[in-house]
Amino acid sequence: MMELSQIIRTCNLKSVVVHEEEIEIKGFYTSDLLSDVMAHCPEESLLITVQNHANTIAVATLVGVRAIVIVHNRAVPDEMKLLAEREGLALLTSSDDQFTLSCRIGGLTDNFE
Amino acid sequence: MADPLKNGDSGLAGTREDVPANEPLILIEMIQRLKVRDVMTSELAAVERTDPLRVAQSLMKNKKISGVPVKEGGRFLGLVSINDIIQALEGGYIDDPCHKHMSTKLVVLEDDMPLSFALRYFNKYHYGRFPVINREQQLVGIVCQRDINRALLIELTQEFNRLESESVSHCVPEDPFNLYVLREFPVAKYDFENAGKAANMIRKVLKEKKFPLKDIRRVAVAAYELEINLCVHSDGGVLTWRMSKGRVEITASDSGPGIEDVEWACKDGNSTAIEWIRSLGFGAGMGLVNVKRVADEFEIHSKPGSGTTVRAVVFVEPRSTDHRQHDQN
Amino acid sequence: MTILEVTELLDGRILYKGEAAEVDFKHVVASDLMSDVLLVDEEDILLLTSLASDQVVRTAQIIGAVGIILVNGKLPPSSMAEIAAELGITLGRSGYSKYDACVAIHEALKK
Ligand SMILES: Nc1ncnc2c1ncn2[C@@H]1O[C@H](COP(=O)(O)OP(=O)(O)OP(=O)(O)O)[C@@H](O)[C@H]1O
Ligand SMILES: [Mg+2]
Numbered sequence: 041m042m043e044l045s046q047i048i049r050t051c052n053l054k055s056v057v058v059h060e061e062e063i064e065i066k067g068f069y070t071s072d073l074l075s076d077v078m079a080h081c082p083e084e085s086l087l088i089t090v091q092n093h094a095n096t097i098a099v100a101t102l103v104g105v106r107a108i109v110i111v112h113n114r115a116v117p118d119e120m121k122l123l124a125e126r127e128g129l130a131l132l133t134s135s136d137d138q139f140t141l142s143c144r145i146g147g148l149t150d151n152f153e
Numbered sequence: 154m155a156d157p158l159k160n161g162d163s164g165l166a167g168t169r170e171d172v173p174a175n176e177p178l179i180l181i182e183m184i185q186r187l188k189v190r191d192v193m194t195s196e197l198a199a200v201e202r203t204d205p206l207r208v209a210q211s212l213m214k215n216k217k218i219s220g221v222p223v224k225e226g227g228r229f230l231g232l233v234s235i236n237d238i239i240q241a242l243e244g245g246y247i248d249d250p251c252h253k254h255m256s257t258k259l260v261v262l263e264d265d266m267p268l269s270f271a272l273r274y275f276n277k278y279h280y281g282r283f284p285v286i287n288r289e290q291q292l293v294g295i296v297c298q299r300d301i302n303r304a305l306l307i308e309l310t311q312e313f314n315r316l317e318s319e320s321v322s323h324c325v326p327e328d329p330f331n332l333y334v335l336r337e338f339p340v341a342k343y344d345f346e347n348a349g350k351a352a353n354m355i356r357k358v359l360k361e362k363k364f365p366l367k368d369i370r371r372v373a374v375a376a377y378e379l380e381i382n383l384c385v386h387s388d389g390g391v392l393t394w395r396m397s398k399g400r401v402e403i404t405a406s407d408s409g410p411g412i413e414d415v416e417w418a419c420k421d422g423n424s425t426a427i428e429w430i431r432s433l434g435f436g437a438g439m440g441l442v443n444v445k446r447v448a449d450e451f452e453i454h455s456k457p458g459s460g461t462t463v464r465a466v467v468f469v470e471p472r473s474t475d476h477r478q479h480d481q482n
Numbered sequence: 483m484t485i486l487e488v489t490e491l492l493d494g495r496i497l498y499k500g501e502a503a504e505v506d507f508k509h510v511v512a513s514d515l516m517s518d519v520l521l522v523d524e525e526d527i528l529l530l531t532s533l534a535s536d537q538v539v540r541t542a543q544i545i546g547a548v549g550i551i552l553v554n555g556k557l558p559p560s561s562m563a564e565i566a567a568e569l570g571i572t573l574g575r576s577g578y579s580k581y582d583a584c585v586a587i588h589e590a591l592k593k
Contacts, residue, residue, distance in 0.1 A: 070581040072514035075432055076532050076554060080579065088581065090437060090518050092422060112518075115422055137522075139512040139530070139584050146585030346561075349540035353569060356544060366525075366546065373544040374520045381516070381537075431515075434533045434541075439517035446521075 041066050042148065044107055044130060047086065051144050053109060056116050057124040057131040063106055070142045074099045081105060088134075088141050092116050097123040097131075109134050111141055183308050189271050190264035192304035193285045193294035199224050200233065202252040206241045209233040209251055222284050222292055223251045229284055229292035231255035261286050264293050268304075271296055332362055334396040340383040340405075345433060348384035351392050352377035355403075359469075368469040371447035372401050375465040378440040379405035385426065385435055387461060399469040406462045412455035419445070419453065483507065483591060485528055485549035485572050491590055492583055494551060494576030497558065498566040502526075502548040510587060512580050516541045530583055534558045536565050543569040553580045 045061035047053065067082030072090050081087060083104035089096060092114045100108055107130035110116060116131060124131040134141050198216050200209045202225040209221040213235060220234045233255045241247045241254060262271055262283045274283060275298055282297040314333055338351035356373035360366075376392065383390040383405050390407025412418045418425075419441045426436025441463070445451045450466035484504050489496055496503075509524035514533040519541050527547040531538055532554040539562060542550050549572030552558055558575065566573040576583060 068581045069579065070512055070584060071532060071554075072437075072518065073432060073434075073532055074428070076514075080554060090513060090515055091431070093431075095428060095431075112521075117422075137511070137513075138580075139510045142512065142581050142584035143588035146581075146588055345535075345537065349537055349544075353540050353543050357569075370545060377541065377544045378517065378520065434514055434516045434535060434537055437515040437517045439515075439521060443517055443520050 044086070047107075047145060047148065048132065050148055051134065051136075051141060053132040053134050054113075055130075055132050056110075057121055057129070059128055059130065061130075063130070065106060068142070068145055069105075070138050072138075077105070078103060086145070088138055088145075090114065090138065092120060094119045094123050096120070097127055097129060100129060101127045106130060107132060109141065111136055111138050179309070179312055180305070183305060183312070184268040184272060187268040187304065187308065188264065189262050189266045189268065189285055189296060190294065192268060192271075192300045193264070193296040194300055195294040197222065197292065197295060199292065200251050201225065202230055203250045205248045206233065206238060206251055206254060207247050210238045210241075210247065213238065220282055220295075221251075222295065223255045224292050225252075227291045229261065229286050229290065231257040232259055232284060259284065262296060263287065268301065271301060275301075331398065332396060334358075334394060336394045338380070338392045338394070340380055340387075340390055340392055342384065342387065342389045344384055348381055349377055351394070352380050355394055359401075365470050368401075368467060371467045372403065372469070374447045375444045375467065376403045378444045379403055379463055379465065381435060382440055382463070383407055385430055390460075401467045401469055402464065403467075404462065404464045406460070408460040409458065411457040411460050412453075413457050415453055415455050418455075483587075485551065485574060488528065488587055488590075489551060489574035489576065491586060492551065492553075492576035492578045494574050494578075496572065496574045497563045498571070498573045500549060500566065500570040500572040503572040505548045507548045510584070511547075512584050520545060528587075530580055530587075532556055532580055534562060536561050538562070539565045539569060539571055539573065542571050547571065549573065551576055551583070553578050553583050 042065055044063050044065055048061060065086045067085035069081040069085055070088040071077050074095060077087060077099050081103045084106050086107045086109065087100055087105045088109050088111060090111050092110045096108060097120055110133045113133050113135045198212050199222045202223055212221050213219065220232050222232055223230045230252060233251050237254050260274060260278055260283060262274060262285045264285050264287050282295055284292055285294040285296055287293045340348060352373055355376050356369055359369040359372060380392050383392060387407035388409045390405060393404040395402040417423050421442045422438040424436045424438030430436045444465050448465035449468045452464040455461040484506055486496065486503055505526060507528035508526040510528045510530060511519055511522050512530040513519050514531050516537055519529060527545055529542050529547050529550045530553055531550065534552055534556040538550055552575040555577040563573055
C-alpha cells in the first residue's frame with residue numbers, strides 16, 4: 041500500500057485531474073483491454089494503460105480504480121477529463137511505456153514493503 | 154468479312170480446342186486474351202488509291218516492307234505486294250495508279266479479334282502479313298508474324314516476372330535489390346482471421362531476400378497497419394505491394410465508406426473504432442501515425458461515400474551497404 | 483534473459499518454441515493494442531500481452547519479436563499456437579497479471 045502523492049513524485053507523473061493526492065493505492069494493474077480491467081483489476085488501485093478514452097473512466101469507476109495513468113504522454117481527450125472530474129478519479133500521464141512504469145512502481149513498492 | 158467460325162474447318166478458332174493439347178496453358182490463355190490490336194503495327198505506311206505504283210515501290214524500299222496497303226479516305230481498299238511491283242517493272246506500268254493493280258481479294262483481320270484467330274490465319278493462308286481493319290472498315294494497322302512473336306515474348310516475360318514474384322520465396326535472384334514484385338491482396342471487411350497475412354508474407358519474403366532489417370520492419374509496419382485499416386474501417390479493399398529497384402510501395406485502396414475528416418484521422422489518438430474493435434487490440438488511433446513515421450513518402454486520399462487510398466513508400470538500401478543483415482531476425 | 487527463462491520465472495508454460503527462443507531479449511513491451519506495439523522501435527522484443535488473438539502473433543512477427551508471453555492466465559485460441567508455429571514465433575503463457583509479470587522480469591533483470 042502506498043500513497044498516490046509518493047508515486048506521482050518518484051515516477052514523475054503529470055497530473056491531469058487530481059482531487060486529492062493523499063489517497064491510498066492498494067493495488068496495481070497494467071492493461072489496455074477494458075474487459076480485462078473489468079474482470080481482474082483490484083479495487084482501490086492504480087491502472088496503467090494506453091487507453092486514453094472516456095470508456096476507461098467508466099470501467100475504472102465500476103471496479104473501484106482510484107487513479108489512472110495514461111502512458112506515452114498520450115493526450116487526454118476533454119471528454120475523459122470531464123468524466124474523471126465527475127467520477128472523482130485521479131487522472132495522470134507518464135512519458136514511460138507500460139513496462140517501464142510498472143517496473144518503476146514495482147521498485148517503489150519493494151522499498152515500502 | 155468471312156466468319157472463320159463458319160467456314161466448315163474443324164479447328165474452331167477462338168476456342169480452347171483449336172490449340173494442340175501440348176501447348177502450355179499460359180500461351181493458350183495469352184492468345185485468347187490478347188487482341189489483334191494489341192500486337193499490330195499501327196504506324197502504317199500506306200499509299201492512296203491514285204498514287205502511282207512507284208510510290209509503293211519506294212515505300213517498300215525505304216521501310217523494308219514487302220507489302221503496302223492501299224486506301225482511300227481511311228478506307229482499306231487493297232494491297233500492293235512486291236510481286237505486283239516486280240510485274241509492274243517487267244510490264245513497264247510502274248507509273249500506273251495503285252488501285253489498278255493491287256490485290257483486292259484479301260483476307261483481313263479485325264482489330265478486336267483474339268490473337269488465336271490471327272495465328273490461325275497465318276497457318277491457313279501462308280501470307281506474310283494481314284491488314285487490320287476496325288468495325289468501320291477503316292484500315293488501322295497491319296500484322297505480321299514477327300509482330301505476334303514479339304508481343305508474345307513481351308507477354309511471356311511479364312507473365313514470368315509475375316510468376317516469379319509469386320513464388321519469390323522459392324528462388325534466389327543474385328541481387329535482391331533488383332527484385333521486382335507486384336502483388337495484390339484482397340482484404341475483406343472484419344475478416345480478422347486473415348487480416349495481417351499479407352503483411353506477414355511481405356515481411357517473410359523481404360527477410361529471405363536479406364533486405365536490411367530496419368527497412369523490412371518499416372515496410373512490414375506500414376503494410377500491417379494499412380491491411381488492418383482495410384479490415385476494420387473499410388467495406389473491404391485491396392492491399393498492393395509494388396517493389397522495384399529498392400523502392401517498396403504499399404497501397405491500400407477501398408471503395409468505401411471514406412473518411413470524413415482526413416486531417417483528424419491522421420492525428421495521433423484519433424479513432425472512430427468502437428468498443429468491440431478496441432477489445433480486439435485495435436482502435437488506438439495510432440495506425441496512420443505509425444505508417445507516416447515509417448514511410449519515406451506518405452499519401453492519403455479519401456472522400457466520404459467513395460473510398461480511401463493510402464500509399465506508403467519505403468526506400469530500401471541496396472544490399473551492399475547493409476551491415477545489419479547478419480543479426481538474428 | 484531469454485523468453486524460456488522468463489516463462490519459467492512466471493510459472494508459465496511454452497506453447498510453441500520458435501526460432502528465437504534462446505535469444506536474449508533487449509526490450510520488453512507490455513501492451514494489448516497492436517498499433518502501440520508497432521510503435522516501438524527496438525530490436526529483440528519480448529511481448530507481454532493479455533490479448534489472446536491471432537493478431538498478436540502477426541504483430542509480433544512484423545516487429546521481429548523474440549516471442550510472446552500471454553499473461554493473466556488467458557487461454558489462447560488454438561489458432562494462435564498454429565500461427566505462432568507457422569511464423570516461427572515463440573509463444574508462452576502465464577497466470578501472472580501483466581503488472582506482476584513486468585515487476586518480476588524487472589527484478590530478475592536487476593540481478
Ligand atoms: N480505409 C479506411 N476507410 C475508412 N476510414 C478509415 C480507413 N483507414 C482509416 N480510417 C479512419 O481513420 C481513423 C484513424 O486510423 P488509424 O489507423 O490511425 O487508427 P485506428 O485504426 O482507429 O486505430 P489503430 O490503428 O491504432 O488500431 C480510423 O479510426 C478511421 O476512422
Ligand atoms: Mg488503424
